[in-house]
Amino acid sequence: MPGSTSSAPASPGATATSAHPRRWIALAIIAIAQLMVVLDATIVNIALPNAQIDLNISDADRQWVVTAYTLAFGGLLLLGGRIADYWGRKRTFLVGMAGFALASALGGLAQSGGLLFAARALQGAFGALLAPAALSLLTVLFTETKERAKAFAVYGAISGGGAAVGLLLGGVLTEYANWRWCLLVNIPVAIIAIIAAIPLVPESRAHGDTRYDVPGAVVVTAGLVSLVYGFTKAAENGWDATATLAFIAAGVVLLAVFVVIELRSSHPLLPMRILLDRNRGGAYIASTLIGAGLFGAFLFLAFYFQVVLQYTPLEAGLASLPVTAGVLVAAASASVLLPRIGAKPLMLAGAVLAGAAMLWLTQIDVDTSFVGHLLPAQVVLGMGLGFTFVPVSSLALVGVPNHDAGAASATLNATQQIGGSLGTALLNTMYTSAVAGYLATRVPGPATQVNALVHGYTVAFAWGAGLILLSGLATLLLIKVRREDIPAGGTVHMG
Numbered sequence: 001m002p003g004s005t006s007s008a009p010a011s012p013g014a015t016a017t018s019a020h021p022r023r024w025i026a027l028a029i030i031a032i033a034q035l036m037v038v039l040d041a042t043i044v045n046i047a048l049p050n051a052q053i054d055l056n057i058s059d060a061d062r063q064w065v066v067t068a069y070t071l072a073f074g075g076l077l078l079l080g081g082r083i084a085d086y087w088g089r090k091r092t093f094l095v096g097m098a099g100f101a102l103a104s105a106l107g108g109l110a111q112s113g114g115l116l117f118a119a120r121a122l123q124g125a126f127g128a129l130l131a132p133a134a135l136s137l138l139t140v141l142f143t144e145t146k147e148r149a150k151a152f153a154v155y156g157a158i159s160g161g162g163a164a165v166g167l168l169l170g171g172v173l174t175e176y177a178n179w180r181w182c183l184l185v186n187i188p189v190a191i192i193a194i195i196a197a198i199p200l201v202p203e204s205r206a207h208g209d210t211r212y213d214v215p216g217a218v219v220v221t222a223g224l225v226s227l228v229y230g231f232t233k234a235a236e237n238g239w240d241a242t243a244t245l246a247f248i249a250a251g252v253v254l255l256a257v258f259v260v261i262e263l264r265s266s267h268p269l270l271p272m273r274i275l276l277d278r279n280r281g282g283a284y285i286a287s288t289l290i291g292a293g294l295f296g297a298f299l300f301l302a303f304y305f306q307v308v309l310q311y312t313p314l315e316a317g318l319a320s321l322p323v324t325a326g327v328l329v330a331a332a333s334a335s336v337l338l339p340r341i342g343a344k345p346l347m348l349a350g351a352v353l354a355g356a357a358m359l360w361l362t363q364i365d366v367d368t369s370f371v372g373h374l375l376p377a378q379v380v381l382g383m384g385l386g387f388t389f390v391p392v393s394s395l396a397l398v399g400v401p402n403h404d405a406g407a408a409s410a411t412l413n414a415t416q417q418i419g420g421s422l423g424t425a426l427l428n429t430m431y432t433s434a435v436a437g438y439l440a441t442r443v444p445g446p447a448t449q450v451n452a453l454v455h456g457y458t459v460a461f462a463w464g465a466g467l468i469l470l471s472g473l474a475t476l477l478l479i480k481v482r483r484e485d486i487p488a489g490g491t492v493h494m495g
Contacts, residue, residue: 023141026201027151030134031158032193033097036186037127038162039169040069040104044120045302046170046317047179054179057113059435060235063428064117066299067228067421072124073131074417075221078269081132081410082212089136090203094194096130101190108184119183132410140204164324171317213269216261220269223254224418231425235432274400274408282478283395284415286347286471290354290388291416292423293467297358297381298323299424300431300457308366308453322375326382327389334390343391344479350391351472354384358465362458366450384468398481423467427460434459 044051044065052062084092103126107119138155142148173181230247237244262268275281298320305316334346357380360373368374396412435456442448 022200023147023151026137026141026197027154029193029196029201030093030137031154032189033093033130033134034155035158035162035165036100036189036193037131038158039166040123040127040183040186042163042166042298043170043173043182044069045298046167046306046313046320047174047182048299049303049306050174050179050313051116055110055113055116057116059432060232060428061113061117063232063296063299063424064113065120066295066424068117068120069124069127070295070417070421070424071221071224071228072121073127074124074414074421075224076125076128076217077132077414077417078407078410079212079214079217080128080130081136081407082269083129084133084136086205086212088203088205089133089140090197090201092129093133093137093201094197096126096128096133097190097194097197099126100130101187104183104186104190108180108182108187131413137201137204141202161324161328164321167317167320167324168314169317171312171314174313176314211267213261213265213267216258216265216269219254219261220258223251223258224421225251226254227251228421228425231422231429235429270411271404271407274404274411277399279395279398279479279481280400280408282474283392284411285474285478286351286388287392287396287412287415288419288422289467289471289474290351290385290392291419292426293354293358293464293471294385294423295420296424296427296460297361297464300427300460301361301378304364304454304457308450308457309368309370319370319374320378322378323382323385326379326384327386328382330383330386331390332386334387338391338394343395343481344475346387346391347475347479348472350384350386350388351468351475352384353387354381355465355469355472357381357384358461358468361461362465364454364458364461366454388471395479395481423464427463430463431456431460 048062048065051057051065057065080092080096100123103119103122106122107116110116110119135155138151139148142151169185170182173179173185226247228251230244230249230251233241233244233247239245259272262270262272275284301320302316305311305319306313311319330350334350337346357377360377360380364373393412396408400408435452438452438455439448442452
């Protein structure tokens with residue numbers, strides 16, 4: 001779920017009297033923009049079964065509807081933050097909003113899977129401009145500490161709760177209108193926000209070195225796309241196919257080249273000093289693995305509800321809400337517990353809870369009870385995530401100097417998106433392989449087909465559980481931060 005985290009703290013002695021007079025109206029406009037970006041991470045999950053049938057998208061390729069967005073968003077997020085700072089935050093915000101609306105129109109009118117994938121990638125690219133620009137505007141508009149806390153509380157509530165709104169809205173639009181409106185709905189929202197922002201939101205920009213690390217952004221995004229495409233080829237041709245191995249190898253090489261570029265650049269997109277701190281590195285690894293386990297799980301739950309249990313899109317949206325409820329309850333508790341017990345115990349508990357919930361979901365069948373099985377499993381999954389997200393977000397800012405705070409926060413956000421991209425592709429490959437293997441050893445028939453789908457979902461959930469438990473192992477081995485080292489004022493949002 002695209003969001004972000006807070007940037008630099010308020011300057012000493014700043015007061016509300018020096019702040020922008022229309023800052024609260026500007027906050028409402030920024031909140032609308034943030035909601036639109038967050039919605040698009042979940043709204044398509046409910047729409048995807050219908051879109052897949054309508055556009056004749058294969059099971060192996062359908063994950064591109066999710067991964068094209070998250071790859072472009074995660075891969076370009078750091079560059080988007082730099083562009084917003086140097087080109088002008090308001091200007092970047094307006095361009096990001098307009099581009100997001102145009103990409104949404106392209107996707108909503110798409111007549112082929114390829115065009116829909118391209119539109120989703122464009123949405124992600126413009127979202128990578130929009131999200132950091134919106135966050136930077138907040139840090140400039142709200143200079144007084146208490147006001148800034150209130151502004152970020154609003155922003156955080158939208159980042160966390162927007163996922164639930166996306167599931168419901170996706171269900172309503174898909175059931176009562178058409179899956180295409182899950183994308184087209186962005187157009188009127190964007191027009192309203194642009195018209196309001198032009199007179200009400202002030203321009204601001206950073207001064208100093210304004211060079212961009214474009215080679216780094218291109219290479220890291222190309223590397224990630226190559227990896228995901230390799231996973232997709234594995235679903236179609238097998239893990240030992242030449243194309244599969246070639247794309248995965250190319251992805252690994254490109255990511256290694258990215259590291260070299262960053263080490264040699266005088267203005268790196270991702271300063272390696274941010275990654276090489278043990279606690280921050282551990283937090284980023286945990287965040288990537290959790291994102292990898294989760295995004296695919298949400299996708300398969302949406303398909304299980306609609307394809308196997310025959311829920312309507314609206315019922316599927318409602319049935320997915322317990323995860324969000326669990327996240328919100330646990331995140332509130334974690335915020336209170338973090339200063340008392342520290343980050344590591346909370347992260348370990350979160351990984352165990354989320355991993356156990358995913359294993360619980362491997363026990364689904366063709367007629368599993370929602371109240372007795374799916375509801376509690378999703379609540380536990382959400383609680384595991386809530387207990388993880390809060391300390392991970394704080395760890396990303398431990399010991400970070402002010403000039404690196406924005407990059408450290410954006411990197412955390414990018415790891416969740418990139419983990420989600422790779423995880424969705426990997427889990428989808430495991431799913432398609434499991435379904436094919438099941439069908440190959442059984443007598444064909446309608447019952448066999450449905451059982452094969454359920455078997456594929458359980459295999460995907462098992463892999464998701466493994467990835468989340470691996471995040472717990474990374475936490476156990478790498479994170480050594482003390483309770484008193486956690487920043488008290490770091491604002492936390494679900495990514």
